[in-house]
Amino acid sequence: MELNIIHLYPDLLNLYGDTGNVKCLKKRAEDRGIKVNIYNFSDDENKPDLDNGDLFFMGGGSDRSQQLVYKDFLKYKNKFRELIDKQKVVLAVCGGYQLLGAEYIDKDGNELPGLNILDYDSKSGKGKRIIGNIIIESTLDITPKTIVGFENHGGRTYSKYEPLGDVLSGYGNNDNDKKEGVVYKNFIGTYLHGPILPKNPHLADYLILKALKNKYDIDSLDPLDDSIEIKAHQKTIKLYG
Numbered sequence: 001m002e003l004n005i006i007h008l009y010p011d012l013l014n015l016y017g018d019t020g021n022v023k024c025l026k027k028r029a030e031d032r033g034i035k036v037n038i039y040n041f042s043d044d045e046n047k048p049d050l051d052n053g054d055l056f057f058m059g060g061g062s063d064r065s066q067q068l069v070y071k072d073f074l075k076y077k078n079k080f081r082e083l084i085d086k087q088k089v090v091l092a093v094c095g096g097y098q099l100l101g102a103e104y105i106d107k108d109g110n111e112l113p114g115l116n117i118l119d120y121d122s123k124s125g126k127g128k129r130i131i132g133n134i135i136i137e138s139t140l141d142i143t144p145k146t147i148v149g150f151e152n153h154g155g156r157t158y159s160k161y162e163p164l165g166d167v168l169s170g171y172g173n174n175d176n177d178k179k180e181g182v183v184y185k186n187f188i189g190t191y192l193h194g195p196i197l198p199k200n201p202h203l204a205d206y207l208i209l210k211a212l213k214n215k216y217d218i219d220s221l222d223p224l225d226d227s228i229e230i231k232a233h234q235k236t237i238k239l240y241g
Contacts, residue, residue, distance in 0.1 A: 001033075001034045001035070001212060001215075001216055001218075002034065002035045002036075002037065003025075003029050003034050003035070003036050003037070003054050003055065003208065003211060003212065003215075004037045004039065004052055004053050004054045004055070005022060005025060005026065005036060005037070005038045005039070005053070005054070005055045005056075005057065006038075006039050006040075006041050006048060006050065006052075006053035006055070006056045006057075007019075007022050007038060007039070007040050007041065007056075007057050008041050008042075008056060008057065008058040008069075008073075008096070009041065009042050009043070009058065009059075009061075009065075009069050009072075009073075010022075010040050010042065010059070011040075011042050011043075012042070012043070012061050012065040012068055012069055013058060013059040013060055013061035013065060013066075013069060013095060013096055014059050014060075014061065015059065015060040015061055015062070015094070015095070015193075016060060016094075016150070016152065016193035016194070016195070017193070017194070017195050018057075018059030018060055018093050018094075018193065018195050019059070019195075020194075020195035020197070020198060021057055021059070021091065021093070021195040021196060021197045021198075021204075022038060022057050024195070024197040024198045024201075024204050025055065025057075025197065025204055025207065025208060026038060028201065028204050028205065028208060028224065029208055031224055032221060032222045032224070034208075034212070039052075039053070043068060043069075043072045050076065050079055050080065050083060051079075051083070053083070053088065054088070054089065054211040054212070054214065054215055055088075055089045055090075055091075055207060055208070055211040056080075056083075056088065056089065056090045056091070057090075057091050057092075057093075058090070058091075058092040058093070058096030058097075058099070058100070059093050059094070059095070059096055060093050060094030060095035060096060060097075060193065061095045061096075062095075065095070066095050066098070066099050069099060070099060070113070070114075070115060073099075073115060074115065077115045077116070077117050080115075080117055081117045084117065084118075084184070084185060084186075084187050085185065087185050087186050087210075087214055088186060088211075088214070089186040089187075089207050089210045089211040089214070090186065090187040090188065091188050091190075091196075091207060092187070092188070092189045092190070093189075093190055093191070093192070093193065093195075093196065094152075094153055094190075094191050094193060096189075097157070097181075097182070097189035097190060097191065098114065098122040098155055098157065099114055099115055100114065100115050100117045100118050100189065101114045101115075101116070101117075101118055101119070101120040101121060101122055101157065101159075101189075102114050102116045102118075102119055102120065102121050103116075103121055103122075104121075104122045104123070104124075104155060105121070105122070105123040105124060106124045107124040107125075107126045107127060118161070118182065118184060118187070118189070119159075119160070119161075120157055120158060120159035120160070120161065120182060120189075121157070121158050121159075122155040122156060122157045122158075123155065123156050123158070124154055124155055124156075125154050125155065125156055125175075127154070128154070129152065129153065129154045130151055130152070130153055130154075130156075130170075130171045130175070130191075131151065131152045132150070132151060132170055132171075132240075133148070133149075133150055133151075133169070133170060133236060133239070133240040134148070134149055134150065134151045134167065134169060134170025134171065134172065134180065134191075134192060134240075135147070135148050135167075135168045135169040135170060135236065135237055135240060135241050136148075136164065136165030136166060136167050136168060136170075136172065136180045136181075136192075137165050137166050137168055138164060138165040138203075139162055139163060139164065139165055139166075139183060140164070140165075140183070140203070140206060141206075142202045142203060142206050143202060144202060144233075145165075146168070146233070146237060147164070147165055147192065147196070147200050147203055148192075148194075148199050148200065148233055148236040148237060148240075149190075149192030149193060149194045149196045149199065149200070150192065150193045150194045151170060151171060151172070151191045151192060151193065152193060153191050156173065156174035156175060157173040157174060157182075157189075157191075158173070158174060158177075159173065159179075159182050161182045161183060161184050162182070162183045162184070163179035163180055163181055163182065163183065164180050164181025164182065164183055164188055164189075164190050165179075165180050165181065166178060166179060166180075167179065167180050168241060169240050169241055170240075172191065173191065180192070186210050186211075186214075188207075198229065198232075199229065199232050199233050199236060200229075200233060201224070201226045201229045201230070201233075202226075205221055208221065209221050
């Protein structure tokens with residue numbers, strides 16, 4: 001089996017160690033004997049064909065970086081929306097999560113366009129950032145149900161999609177609804193950094209399995225020894241739960 005991961009704009013969207021998510025996916029797949037090919041999709045002429053991707057990752061970045069990505073990725077947005085609707089697996093974190101929505105309203109009330117691939121909006125917290133450890137109870141079919149991470153974002157996202165989870169400790173999408181992230185088909189948007197996947201191996205495997213099921217129609221992955229990762233996961237819950 002072979003897994004093609006397309007890392008979207010790794011040179012521009014890589015705050016808070018988000019590249020660690022791609023490294024985690026690669027390691028967990030290879031530990032099962034699965035060949036992994038990683039293709040970087042960025043602001044140059046040598047872009048990989050999006051149709052060849054099985055799993056896509058987009059990280060967070062500064063406002064300036066997001067603007068550069070917006071200008072470049074705008075011409076690919078219809079193709080990317082089509083891939084999401086075809087059940088391709090996507091994980092978008094923080095700035096990448098915001099960028100794929102309809103718009104971002106800054107602290108002065110200016111409406112900045114998003115790629116409008118998914119129908120949710122983000123608004124500035126007018127200087128007040130949401131920072132800290134976060135624990136959620138996920139809506140996904142995963143065990144354990146908890147997902148842990150670290151959030152650091154000025155924007156607040158408002159969505160009618162199913163959330164990634166209910167907030168047990170922390171904030172999540174915004175100051176009000178105690179929901180975190182967005183799930184639409186096999187797309188996951190989230191504010192959880194850390195990076196999110198190493199402390200949540202069950203979420204990493206969920207993404208890998210969804211991608212391989214699309215490609216090979218498999219229903220399970222060989223188990224790995226996750227004792228160290230689960231200890232880190234449980235330690236976070238003990239400290240901040």
